[in-house]
Amino acid sequence: MNQISLARRLAGALLLIAPLAGHAARQIELDSPDRQLRVTIGTGDHLSFAVSHRGTDLVLPTPIGITLAGIGSLGDKPRLAGQQRRSVDTVLRPVVAQKSREVRDHYNALQLDFAGGYALEVRAYDEGIAYRFRTSLPGQVTVEDELAGVNLRPQDTLYWPQEKSMQSHNEHYYQALTVGDAAGKLVGVPALVQNGGVHLVFTESGLRDYPGLYLHGEPAGLRAIFPKVALAETARDDRNVPVTQEAAYIAHTDGNRTFPWRILGIAADAGGLLLNQMPYLLAEPQELKETGWIKPGKVAWDWYNGNKLYGVPFKSGLDTRTYRHYIDFAADNGLEYIIMDEGWYKLGDLLAVKPEIDMPGLMAYARQRGVGIILWVSWKTLDTQMTAALDQFARWGAAGIKVDFMQRSDQWMVNYYERVAREAAQRRLLVDFHGSFKPSGLQRTWPNVLTFEGVKGLENNKWSDKQTPEHDVTLPFIRMFAGPLDYTPGAMSNAHRKDFAASFDRPMSQGTRAHQLAMYMIYESPLQMLADSPSQYRANPSSLEFIRQVPVEWDESRVLHAQLGRYVAMARRRGDTWYVGAMTGADGRDLELDLSFLGDGNYQVDSMEDGPNAGVFATDVQKGSASVTRSSRLAMQLAPGGGWAAIIRKTK
Structure with missing residues (x-):
C-alpha cells in the first residue's frame, strides 16, 4: 500500500x-x-x-x-x-x-x-x-x-x-x-x-x-x-x-x-515568499455566488485544555454549563465563535448528541449572545450522514463545521473535500479542515472554507517537546505559502526548553508569551483560534486584551525582517491601524522597527514585549507605549524564543 x-x-x-x-x-x-x-x-x-x-x-x-x-x-x-x-x-x-x-x-x-x-x-x-x-x-x-x-x-x-x-x-x-x-x-x-x-x-x-x-x-x-x-x-x-x-x-x-x-x-529574499499569492491566483475561480454571510473571525477553542476551567463555581467538562461559559467568554471579548470539539456527540452518529449537552439550548443562548458555534465532526461519520447531519446543523443554527482526520489525498478524498465545501455552503456553514492535506486552492473556489490544518501546530505541546521556536519561524516561509494554516496560537503557559514539560491536560508552549502574541500577526488564518482556556486568559488580562483587538483579515501586509528558520517580523494593516508581530527562534536578537510604512500624521504604539526576565521566565511580558510618526524608529528586543507585538493607531 x-x-x-x-x-x-x-x-x-x-x-x-x-x-x-x-x-x-x-x-x-x-x-x-x-x-x-x-x-x-x-x-x-x-x-x-x-x-x-x-x-x-x-x-x-x-x-x-x-x-x-x-x-x-x-x-x-x-x-x-x-x-x-x-x-x-x-x-x-x-x-x-x-x-x-x-x-x-x-x-x-x-x-x-x-x-x-x-x-x-x-x-x-x-x-x-x-x-x-x-x-x-x-x-x-x-x-x-x-x-x-x-x-x-x-x-x-x-x-x-x-x-x-x-x-x-x-x-x-x-x-x-x-x-x-x-x-x-x-x-x-x-x-x-x-x-x-x-x-x-x-x-x-x-x-x-x-x-x-x-x-x-x-x-x-x-x-x-x-x-x-x-x-x-x-x-x-x-x-x-x-x-x-x-x-x-x-x-x-x-x-x-x-x-x-x-x-x-x-x-x-526569503521574505518575498511571505507575500506571494500565486496559490490563490492559480486556484479555480469562485463558484459560490452569495458570500455576504461568510464571516471570518476568532474562535475560543475547548480541546487544547480538555474543557478544563478553574475559578468557576461548577465542575467543568463536556457539558452544557461549560459551553455556556465558553459562549460568555467569547461574547465578553468580541470573539465571533466557539468550537465544540470532539465529545459532543456519540462517536459514529452525528445525530446522537450526548445527554450532558443541550444542543438546541446552547445554540439559542449563543445566538442571543451574538456568538456562532462551530461543530467538530469526524470525516467518515460525516461522509455516511452528510445530508442528514448538515441539515440538522443548519436547523440548530450552527455557524460551521470542523472536519477532522481525513489523512488521505487520493482522488476520492480530494473530491470529498469539495463535496463537503459545496454541501456546507448550501447551508451557509463555514468549514475548517483538520487532519488535512495542504491548501490547494479550494478556499478560493469555495470561500466558506476558511482554514486548514496540515501543520505541526500548538497542540503538539500536549505530547511532544519538539514544537520549538525554530519551527515556529520556519512555517511562514513554507507551509503558509500554500494557504491559511490553523496553527491554533495563544498559549498562556509558556516555558523555555529547559523548563518545558509536555502535558496533555495542562499544556504549555515553548518560547515566550510575546512569541505567542506575535503569531496573531504572523500566521494567516481567517478562522483564528484562541487555544487556551477562558480561565487562563482571564488570569492574563493584558494578553487577552491584546489578542481580542487583532483582526483576522488584512487590507495590506508588509515584511519588515525575515530569515528562514531564524526570525520573522511583519506589519499588517486593517483600515488606518497597523499590527506588527516579530518572532525569533532560539537566539535572542534586537531588530529595528522602521515605521516608514505609516501614513502622515501622529500614531500611538501599544506593544506587548518580552519582559526583562523573559529569558528565564518565558511568561514575562510587559506593556509598552510610544508616540511616533513615519520617520520614527523603534527597537524590538527579543529574548531567546521571544517575540514582539504591537498595535499602531493613528491619533488626532
Missing part, C-alpha cells in the same frame, strides 16, 4: 536526471514581467521545462507529461501545433482577505498546443513560475501517472517535511538537508529549496478531481508521486480508514479538462 516499486523508482529517477535527448531541439522561452525569471520549455524528444533567475539556472531541464491509459504519454515526442502568448495585469478582490484586500494578478502567459488533443499552459510571474496541462479528449480518461518535479543540484539545500506514507495528516517538522541527502525519501509539499541566495517553494493549486502531489527524493532532484485510486479500504474506527487496495492508476476523470497547476514560488 502506497509503496513505490523499485523498478518504478529507478525508471523515474533515470528519466528525471538523464540529459534530455531533445535538449538541442526547439526551446521556447517565457519571461516574467520584470524579466528576472525565465522559464524555458523544451519540445524535443520529451516535453521539459527549466527555470533561471537573473541568468542563473535554478531548475535544470526537467521532463514533464501525463500518461493516459490507451493513449500514451502526453509530452513524449511532442508535435507543436501552435502557440499563443498574452500578458495579464488585473486586480482580484477576495471574499476573504487573507493577506490583502486586493491581489494583483500580473503575469506573462504562454499556451503551447500539441497534436493529440493536449496543451501546456505556462505563466511567469515576478514571484514565480507555474504550468499545467490541458486536455481536450472525448469522454473519460484514465491517468496512469504524471511526470513532474524539479531537477536540481545535489548540493542545493532542501527544507522539507519527511513523510512515511501518503496516508498522512501532513504534520511534520522541517528538516534541512541537501537534495542529494533526500534521495529515496518521501517529501511532503510544500517543500523549499535554497540555491545560493534564492529560495524556491514547490507546491500545487487548482486541485480538483485529481490526487494531491507528493515528492520523492532523487539523487539530483525531486520527482512527483501521487496516491493511486483507492479500490478498497478498511474502517478501523470512526476516523482511521486506511486504503488497503489500490488501482494501477492515479485518476479516472473527464478527458476535457485542465489539470492542477505545478507552482514554483521564487524569491531572492
Whole structure:
C-alpha cells in the first residue's frame, strides 16, 4: 500500500536526471514581467521545462507529461501545433482577505498546443513560475501517472517535511538537508529549496478531481508521486480508514479538462515568499455566488485544555454549563465563535448528541449572545450522514463545521473535500479542515472554507517537546505559502526548553508569551483560534486584551525582517491601524522597527514585549507605549524564543 516499486523508482529517477535527448531541439522561452525569471520549455524528444533567475539556472531541464491509459504519454515526442502568448495585469478582490484586500494578478502567459488533443499552459510571474496541462479528449480518461518535479543540484539545500506514507495528516517538522541527502525519501509539499541566495517553494493549486502531489527524493532532484485510486479500504474506527487496495492508476476523470497547476514560488529574499499569492491566483475561480454571510473571525477553542476551567463555581467538562461559559467568554471579548470539539456527540452518529449537552439550548443562548458555534465532526461519520447531519446543523443554527482526520489525498478524498465545501455552503456553514492535506486552492473556489490544518501546530505541546521556536519561524516561509494554516496560537503557559514539560491536560508552549502574541500577526488564518482556556486568559488580562483587538483579515501586509528558520517580523494593516508581530527562534536578537510604512500624521504604539526576565521566565511580558510618526524608529528586543507585538493607531 502506497509503496513505490523499485523498478518504478529507478525508471523515474533515470528519466528525471538523464540529459534530455531533445535538449538541442526547439526551446521556447517565457519571461516574467520584470524579466528576472525565465522559464524555458523544451519540445524535443520529451516535453521539459527549466527555470533561471537573473541568468542563473535554478531548475535544470526537467521532463514533464501525463500518461493516459490507451493513449500514451502526453509530452513524449511532442508535435507543436501552435502557440499563443498574452500578458495579464488585473486586480482580484477576495471574499476573504487573507493577506490583502486586493491581489494583483500580473503575469506573462504562454499556451503551447500539441497534436493529440493536449496543451501546456505556462505563466511567469515576478514571484514565480507555474504550468499545467490541458486536455481536450472525448469522454473519460484514465491517468496512469504524471511526470513532474524539479531537477536540481545535489548540493542545493532542501527544507522539507519527511513523510512515511501518503496516508498522512501532513504534520511534520522541517528538516534541512541537501537534495542529494533526500534521495529515496518521501517529501511532503510544500517543500523549499535554497540555491545560493534564492529560495524556491514547490507546491500545487487548482486541485480538483485529481490526487494531491507528493515528492520523492532523487539523487539530483525531486520527482512527483501521487496516491493511486483507492479500490478498497478498511474502517478501523470512526476516523482511521486506511486504503488497503489500490488501482494501477492515479485518476479516472473527464478527458476535457485542465489539470492542477505545478507552482514554483521564487524569491531572492526569503521574505518575498511571505507575500506571494500565486496559490490563490492559480486556484479555480469562485463558484459560490452569495458570500455576504461568510464571516471570518476568532474562535475560543475547548480541546487544547480538555474543557478544563478553574475559578468557576461548577465542575467543568463536556457539558452544557461549560459551553455556556465558553459562549460568555467569547461574547465578553468580541470573539465571533466557539468550537465544540470532539465529545459532543456519540462517536459514529452525528445525530446522537450526548445527554450532558443541550444542543438546541446552547445554540439559542449563543445566538442571543451574538456568538456562532462551530461543530467538530469526524470525516467518515460525516461522509455516511452528510445530508442528514448538515441539515440538522443548519436547523440548530450552527455557524460551521470542523472536519477532522481525513489523512488521505487520493482522488476520492480530494473530491470529498469539495463535496463537503459545496454541501456546507448550501447551508451557509463555514468549514475548517483538520487532519488535512495542504491548501490547494479550494478556499478560493469555495470561500466558506476558511482554514486548514496540515501543520505541526500548538497542540503538539500536549505530547511532544519538539514544537520549538525554530519551527515556529520556519512555517511562514513554507507551509503558509500554500494557504491559511490553523496553527491554533495563544498559549498562556509558556516555558523555555529547559523548563518545558509536555502535558496533555495542562499544556504549555515553548518560547515566550510575546512569541505567542506575535503569531496573531504572523500566521494567516481567517478562522483564528484562541487555544487556551477562558480561565487562563482571564488570569492574563493584558494578553487577552491584546489578542481580542487583532483582526483576522488584512487590507495590506508588509515584511519588515525575515530569515528562514531564524526570525520573522511583519506589519499588517486593517483600515488606518497597523499590527506588527516579530518572532525569533532560539537566539535572542534586537531588530529595528522602521515605521516608514505609516501614513502622515501622529500614531500611538501599544506593544506587548518580552519582559526583562523573559529569558528565564518565558511568561514575562510587559506593556509598552510610544508616540511616533513615519520617520520614527523603534527597537524590538527579543529574548531567546521571544517575540514582539504591537498595535499602531493613528491619533488626532
